[in-house]
Amino acid sequence: MFFILNILWIGQITCYHYVYFYSGKSLELRLYNTLSRTIEIFKPIDASNIKMYVCGPTVYDRAHIGNARPAIVFDVLYRLLQVMYENVTYVRNITDVDDKIYKRATEQNISINELTQQTIQMYHDDMSALNILSPTIEPKATEHIEDIIAFIQILLDEDKAYISNDHVYFDVTSFNHYGKLSNKKTEELSSGARISISEHKRNPLDFVLWKPKSSQFNIGWESPFGIGRPGWHIECSAMAKKYLGDVFDIHGGGIDLVFPHHENEIAQSCSVSKLDRMANYWIHNGHVTLNNSKMSKSEGNFVTIHELLKQYDGEVIRLALLMTQYAAPINFNTQLLQQAKAVLDKWYTQAKHDNTCTTLSADVFSSLCNNLNTPSAITALHSAFLKQPEIATYTARTLLGILNKTQDEWFKTNNTIDTEWIEDMIKKRNNARKNKDYIMADKIRQELINEGIIIEDTQSGTIWKRK
DSSP states (O other): OOOOOOOEEETTEEEETTEEEETTEEEOOEEEETTTTEEEEOOOSOTTSEEEEEOOOBTTSOOBHHHHHHHHHHHHHHHHHHHHSSOEEEEEOBBOOOHHHHHHHHHHTSOHHHHHHHHHHHHHHHHHHTTOOOOSBOOBGGGGHHHHHHHHHHHHHTTSEEEETTEEEEOGGGOTTTTTTTTOOHHHHHHHSOOOOOTTOSSTTOEEEEEEOOSSSOOOBOOTTOSEEEOHHHHHHHHHHHHHOSSEEEEEEEGGGIIIIIHHHHHHHHHHHTSSOSEEEEEEEOOEEETTEEOBTTTTBOOBHHHHHTTSOHHHHHHHHHSSOTTSOEEEOHHHHHHHHHHHHHHHHHOOOOTTOOOOOHHHHHHHHBTSOHHHHHHHHHHHHHHOHHHHHHHIIIIIOOOOSOHHHHHHHTTSOOHHHHHHHHHHHHHHHHTTOHHHHHHHHHHHHHTTEEEEEETTEEEEEEO
C-alpha cells in the first residue's frame, strides 16, 4: 500500500514521497550505482526514514580540497533527500584511530586526544565555511571500540576471520562475492592493487581487522584477541551497522575508496549479516586534481581548505566544485575559482531574499534528480534568476547551499564592490539633480557604469545593481 505522508509544491512539482509530478510526468530521483554500474531509480527501503552513510575524515591534518569534494557532493544529496522525504538519517564518521594520527602526535609532542580534538574542530570550521550541513550522526571510531570488537568476534566465530601473529585478518576466500563492487576478480585485485603483503596472511588480499599494540605508539584497547587497535575498514562496518542496520539505502565516498575500503566493508558486513548487500546504492565522486596534477601530500602538491578560505569565500569554493558533475574528475585551479566567483557576483546582484518564499525551481530540482546533475542545475538557475529571482534565491540556498549572505555582506566580504562608495555616489548624483546640475549627474552615472554599476530611478528612490 502506498501512503502519502505529505504534499509539497515545488514550482510545477508535487511531491508524494519519492514520486514527483512535473508538467504531468512522473519525476524520480536517479543515481548512478557503482554496484550495478548503471543509473537507477532510487527506491528507498523505508520512505519514512532514508539512511545514508558517507566516509568522513581521518583527523591527523587539515582537510584539503580533495576532502572538500565528497563533503559538498553528499551535502547536496542530503539537501535534496531532505526536500523529498520526511526524514533522513545521515551518518558521516570520524576516523580517529590511525597510525598517521599517532605519528603526527608524536612529531608535535602532544597527546593523541589533543591532536584529534584540534583537527576535528578545524574540520568542522572548514565545513561550516563551505556551508556543509551537519550530519545527523557523526560517530568517532574511539567511541565504538566495543562495537568493533563484537563485530570482529562474530567474524571469528563464523570462520570468516583468523588470528595470525597477534593480528586478526579477514579471510577474503570466505566471501564469494569479493570484487563485485570494483568489478574485478580476486586475481586482478591481487596483481593490480596496492595491498599490504605479509607472511602472516593466508592470502595477499586478506585485510587486517585488529592489530596488536605497537611498540612505537603507546595506544591500545583490551580485547579477546589481545591488546591492540582496530584496522581501518572494520570501523565503518561496525558504526554503519550500529546506526543504520544491516542494510541501508546509500553508502557514499570518493572513487578512491571503491577498493579496497568499500570492497572490504561489503565483505565483512555481509559476512556478519549473512545478507547479499550492505547498501542498495553505492555513490562515488570523481578524483580531484590540482592544476592537472594528482594531489599528493608527500610531494607537497595539495592545497588545504583553510588556505583557500584566506583567498576565496567558502561559497566560491563550493560552487567551483559543483560546476563539474560529481562523478567526473575535476581539475581544480584558479581559473575555476574565478569563474565561480563571477557567477556568484552576478547572482548576488539578482538575488531577492524573501523569507516567505518556500517554492523551489522545478528545472533546478529536475536537474538534481537526474543523477545530481549540478552543471545543469546551475544553468537552470541562470534562467530562474531572470524570471523568478525570489524562487531562484531560495532554491540556491536550499538545494545548492549558496547565496546565504545578503548582497551587502557578500560584496563587502569579497571586496568586489565598495557599497559605501556606491551609496555616496548616488547621494551626490541626487543632489546634483536636485540642483539641476545634470552634467554632473550624468558624469556620476557614467562613472558608476564604468565600475559595472547600473542605477535606476524609481518612485521609492534610486536603486543599483551590477551589470
